[in-house]
Amino acid sequence: MMTASSHNEINQSQTHKRATTEPTTEKQPRTSIWGTMTVFGGGRIALWCSSLAIGCVGGVLIGTIGTFLRNPHQLDDWTFVILMSFLAGGGIFSVAYVLLVDRTTITGNIPNPEENIESQWREKASWASMTGMLLAIAAFIFLVAFYDKPIAPLVVSSGLLAIILVGLLSGLFAYAIVRKRDLS
Numbered sequence: 001m002m003t004a005s006s007h008n009e010i011n012q013s014q015t016h017k018r019a020t021t022e023p024t025t026e027k028q029p030r031t032s033i034w035g036t037m038t039v040f041g042g043g044r045i046a047l048w049c050s051s052l053a054i055g056c057v058g059g060v061l062i063g064t065i066g067t068f069l070r071n072p073h074q075l076d077d078w079t080f081v082i083l084m085s086f087l088a089g090g091g092i093f094s095v096a097y098v099l100l101v102d103r104t105t106i107t108g109n110i111p112n113p114e115e116n117i118e119s120q121w122r123e124k125a126s127w128a129s130m131t132g133m134l135l136a137i138a139a140f141i142f143l144v145a146f147y148d149k150p151i152a153p154l155v156v157s158s159g160l161l162a163i164i165l166v167g168l169l170s171g172l173f174a175y176a177i178v179r180k181r182d183l184s
Contacts, residue, residue: 035106
């Protein structure tokens, strides 16, 4: 004879079995390697159009600002604005696309990337890179401040390039060291 508690256990077991084998009715978003939705809910067309609009407006703004900062003997104003708009617009479009795409619609996405070990390595390496760049900037400013003679533009350009290289190399070395330390 079946008791009430054993009857409840059988019903709960059957209910659990049915709940785990039946497909869910929630609609999962489509995914692709480029993403299919914007973070504000629009589809692929909204993603491309909004990124393209931001890229065009940003490119024209940078082209216009660059017109006032350039050497007036190089190109005429309209040619320069158009050239700078195309060059800067592509980069701004790419940044806008990355910022506007919904991460959950990208194939193979990681649900919480901040909890990933590689992102922790990159975070530590970025701190080292920033520290290296700040030290290089301080050293460059110190050298320039106590130099009595006029400084050639080539020296300034070389110094800025050296600062960027110090930042990149310190980030790469820090990433390799942190990765090796955590893996061993």
